[in-house]
Amino acid sequence: MIKPKVLIADDIAEIRLLLRHILQPNFDVVIAKNGEEAWELFNSEKPDIVLTDLIMPRIKGDELCRRIKLQSFAPDTPVVLITAATRDKEIADGFWKKAVGSDGFISKPFEPKQVLDLVKSIMDGRRNAKKRSSLLAGGTK
Numbered sequence: 001m002i003k004p005k006v007l008i009a010d011d012i013a014e015i016r017l018l019l020r021h022i023l024q025p026n027f028d029v030v031i032a033k034n035g036e037e038a039w040e041l042f043n044s045e046k047p048d049i050v051l052t053d054l055i056m057p058r059i060k061g062d063e064l065c066r067r068i069k070l071q072s073f074a075p076d077t078p079v080v081l082i083t084a085a086t087r088d089k090e091i092a093d094g095f096w097k098k099a100v101g102s103d104g105f106i107s108k109p110f111e112p113k114q115v116l117d118l119v120k121s122i123m124d125g126r127r128n129a130k131k132r133s134s135l136l137a138g139g140t141k
């Protein structure tokens with residue numbers, strides 16, 4: 001079975017390595033060190049989901065999310081924002097979805113299970129939506 005591909009974008013090497021360690025058993029992982037590199041890898045690697053830090057050099061995570069949602073070949077690709085910028089602030093449910101179109105949000109510091117559960121949940125939801133769409137279109141999947 002082919003593993004879904006995850007693009008991780010974060011300017012901090014330790015976070016990239018931690019996220020890779022958490023996700024690699026279940027996903028094919030591609031790594032970017034900044035938003036510009038992430039945009040290039042998004043277009044060349046065609047990931048199934050993107051996890052991006054909010055505050056990065058070159059292209060910030062919110063701009064990367066907007067580009068994926070508004071200017072890419074696959075605007076339905078889920079994007080999860082990861083940041084410490086809101087650590088001490090209460091963020092209303094749905095804020096990042098409304099603000100930049102993201103599909104999820106994780107605050108640093110995070111627990112490995114939290115990351116894995118969210119990514120699996122989003123991917124399962126996407127898989128189920130594709131099955132429903134196929135059934136409604138008269139497919140057999």
